[in-house]
Amino acid sequence: MTKSTAHRPRSRRKLLRATVPAAVAASLVLVPLPGAIAAPSTGAVIAEVYGGGGNSGATLKNDFIELGNPSGAAFGLSGYSVQYLTGTPGASSQWGVTQLTGSIAPGGRYLVAEAAGAGGTVDLPAADASGNLALSGTSGTVALVSGTTPLTCKTAADCAADPRVVDLVGFGTAVVREGSPVTGASNTASVARGSALADTDDNAADLKSGAPTPVNGKGEAPDLPDGGSGSTGPTEPGTVRIHDIQGATRLSPKTGKTISGVPGIVTGVRTYGSKGFWMQDPNPDADPATSEGVFVYTGSATPAVKVGDAVLVTAKVAEYYPNYNGGSQSITELTNPQVTVVSSGNQVPAPVLLDDSNIPAAYTQDAAGGSIDNLPLKPADYALDLYESLEGMNVQVVHVRVVQATDKYNELWVDARNQDRPTRRGGVVYLGYDQPNPGRLMVQSLVPAAEQPFPQLNVGDELEGVTAGPLDYNQFGGYTIAATGLGQVWDSKLQREIADPAKPSQLTIATYNVENLDPSDPDEKFAQLAQGVVTNLRSPDIVTLEEIQDNNGAVNDGTVDASQTVAKFLAAIKAAGGPAYDWRSVDPENGKDGGEPGGNIRQVFLFNPDRVSFTDIAGGGSTTAVDVTGTGKRTSLTASPGRIDPGNEAWNSSRKPLVGQFSFHNKPVFVIANHFNSKGGDQGIDSRFQAPGRSSEVQRIKQATVEQAFVAKLLAADKNARVVSLGDFNDYQFSPALDALTKDDVLRDLVIQLPERERYSYVYQGNSQVLDHILVSPTLKWHDVDYEVVHINSEFAVQASDHDPQVVRIKP
Incomplete structure (x- = not known):
């Protein structure tokens, strides 16, 4: 599975309490x-x-x-x-x-x-x-x-x-x-x-x-009984208030200090994961940069408070980075708390409405790649500064559109700013590093599922009325409303798309990332993926698959053969009413192509022998580089299927491009199946480092450069060569990697010919964006090419894969 910004496994182990690591x-x-x-x-x-x-x-x-x-x-x-x-x-x-x-x-x-x-x-x-x-x-x-x-x-x-x-x-x-x-x-x-x-x-x-208050270099504190140190809680308010603790930057001026008797009203209680509660001062100061809310971290102890309690808290101030190495923002917290409930049933502070009127169009301050942690907050100028100035405070959104579907962890994303760029189907589209759509917010729920089950919503659905709760920051995303109440659901009736039919004279080629498919996956997943190929893509003549795992999936025993995985998928396609596809691939070296350890993911060609033939040329292998031979109409590959320059360091721990030579109506077509290295290690667009670093991009540029040179060699041999390069490139149409791949116009990225609001194949942190591409060589003119992204996964709570497939119809 690939992510558009720093991709990490989403395990739900106990959340790491992390300040800056002790060793950097x-x-x-x-x-x-x-x-x-x-x-x-x-x-x-x-x-x-x-x-x-x-x-x-x-x-x-x-x-x-x-x-x-x-x-x-x-x-x-x-x-x-x-x-x-x-x-x-x-x-x-x-x-x-x-x-x-x-x-x-x-x-x-x-x-x-x-x-x-x-x-x-x-x-x-x-x-x-x-x-x-x-x-x-x-x-x-x-x-x-x-x-x-x-x-x-x-x-x-x-x-x-x-x-x-x-x-x-x-x-x-x-x-x-x-x-x-x-x-x-x-x-x-x-x-x-x-x-x-x-x-x-x-x-x-x-x-x-x-009372002892040990805290380690990650900001972790011991899980003490009753959410505190076991000592008697404070009886009188101290002189320090929450806005003094939060300060006017992202870092508390009181980090490491133990503060006595901080008063507040409890606005939300979290009884799962990293347990604790939010409290807010009902008497704010006059500085819009200083938040009046803060999270009180009780570790594994369930907080002995409820919403509406007036409390006094004595605790040590800490800065918690949910994902320090990933560049996350920090959360100012009170740790090792001693808590006294002064009274109950108090009215909570009114939530701050987040909408067009106060979410700035500009996303963040620029620190030339450095940290914005210590920059004075400017909430009227920058969206990230606004959210930080409201960290821990009660906020609300009203009548908001869902821009990322509910996931298996009961999270979804909404957009609270109508000026953000909409997709045709209800999301918001990511069209440039400088266009992050600042109104995106994650929504979780603090309400027990028995009282209010979390809604299973698709992109384009709406939460009508008020969704409100403390503003948190999530280690897997950005600023998050920890909702104490959710709005009513409006169902947009979003439908999965079906590709336009092809003409008999058109060759149809599709790409589909099937997300770590192996024989142990449920039959239902195979059936859903097969339905996507047969019904939604209309059984293309050629399908390039990404993330086909070996026969025993994540079992790391040296197995690299994937014939059982492919056979099970082909049977599912046949059962769904599809053609009897044939297939070709090249097994990778064990453990050399990245992905899930033991899985040995690779690209695979499926093709319908009734419509298109595969030109088998011996000599291809996991470490053998394919080359070009001949000129003009005699131009051919030296191996088919083959891998492009597999020994090049550009492909270290990454998938090597698979190239195959096909024949349609007696015309050769060269197809390259791709899966470039993931964006793991990149800093998120909401990073504390601005502009965020994109370290993984360096390798993708190298990969694109190697492939561009191979395509250029094909075109030098035959300027009319029909080349289709497609797959999961793990980067955007506006990225340096795609610029390198299309250098000298050897390939044309077809997503550019779509209207802007249709340019996406994946949704991450609420942004609909392009990771998958189909590119063609110059001989395939605009009028000879019909292209579409078929939205059947990325916008839906129920997914067969996290990617949408794409298909192109060409007249060779």
Whole structure:
């Protein structure tokens, strides 16, 4: 299966809670060390120390040391260590050492798990480093050290003079400390640094005791009972409000801080996946850039609140990137919450209406490929900034059209902006990198299915009335309405298309991505795909198939033969009333063509021998390059079927083009079946990097260049050669890859001849777009070619494949 922007498997494992990863090799910056601890740390600091893990009364099983990075650059930890010394060291006392690796991201955290006790019930989140230091629950010293050799200092003055010491925390009655030791550590309390990870070199001033709140480099926190730390929740509002936490950029100015008594009204509760609730301040500030809503993350614990509760929350602020490596936006969250319900039945803040009046036409600020995280939000100017300024707030859309059908995870996309470019059948069409259709929003539901089943809707259907709920950001898409109520369904009665009939004199050639087809797939899938070929495509003379897997599918045992897969499909076509197709293909090398591991996907030619003949020419193979021989009417392939330059590095871990020579009415036709490399690894159009990177494009340009040269060689041998190149190119008609493929006009992309509102074969994140193409050589003139995309899958909740097939009718 291929996706138009970064394609990833959509498994529904527990969602990863991720801030910037602890190790980002490309951005490691070693921060200069202070000469001694007498100079406050400007890079990494010790953010929290807990020595009560597993002791009597403790909830957590392990001791831990948490590091933080208040700077704007990553802090590399290779060659560093954290070290521990007893509170009152004697002559034989020695520093214990835990070595560190990786780095701490700007504003990020880094969790070091230490020794476990016999008690406790809750595990730490996955640690970034682990050791076996047994910290005292009440008194001791922890140091962050440049080096892994144990320190030898045992007084505050000697340690201050050691240039290897980056930061040091003495707690309880510790002899070794900065300034005065911080007090209050116990079996149930850690000592943690306060606002902005400030370091004044006075432990008593910089750190305070409180409930342990460990957070790792991914932003994960432990799943504590009752959605909190087990401590008593706040009883009085603090001075910080949600808009102070959210700030006027995408990143909270209070990341890493524990904030006491944040007030709000619960607007939505999520009891599945990453559980938690949204709350909103009913008393907003005057700044439209600062959101009044925030998500309170309770991990696997079901929140003990309901919509309309007025709550006070004490929690640590974190930035969660649902897909950091994919370039996702971040979500500002409150983690490790202690929650007090003050009252119930309160009116929730009125939702903000999203429509033509306030969704800007411009999509995002441009940072020349850099991050927009720290740019001041301009919600009146840019759609992504508007959505970020409303993150976590109650929003609504009214009378919206569905632009991507309900998927198996009960998600769909709507468009709230009427000015976005419509398709002929109710979607919105993607016509350029600068035309992303800013009104697209995903819709999920917080309402239990027993109360309101999620509707199974197709493109063009509508949600009438109000659909409302907190505005979230989804790791598989963009900004998402987590709906507490859905509008009424209006059914557009969308029908699957049937291709126009061909004339007897026309050769019909189609392409169809059948989405990882193998014999273990249900008979129903084979029947639906066969129906598409026979009824909707009208049994074309030639069909090129993409994503035909080997005989045992994803079983990775070296099997590459796909004869059973093809035979089962041909039988399904025959059962659907279609012709007795013959077929040709070339088995790939095991594991060399990408796709699902073990599946060995490949392209296959089907052809109707009653209408067209295949010119078999021996010599083709998985590693043998096909060539061109002869000139003029004697031009021929050296192997048919064959593969185009399979040893070229352009095809590494990707499908090689399959070329075959056919004869129709005694005229040769050269057909190339394609499946270029996927867009996996590309940053989404809603990325925090703008303009987003398209790393996968580099390989597709190389692939297009190789194929263009092959077609040019065919045309050099016979300028009137009839060439049809088709398949899943995994790129757009306006992309550099398609520009490379059509260079010097050796091929013409037929999708360009369609009206703009019909240019799509796939729907992703609400955008109807082109991934599949049919291209023809110059001898096939416009008036000799009838072309259409046959919409039978991409717009429907029930799909046989995620791609729409295409067909061309030509007069050779």
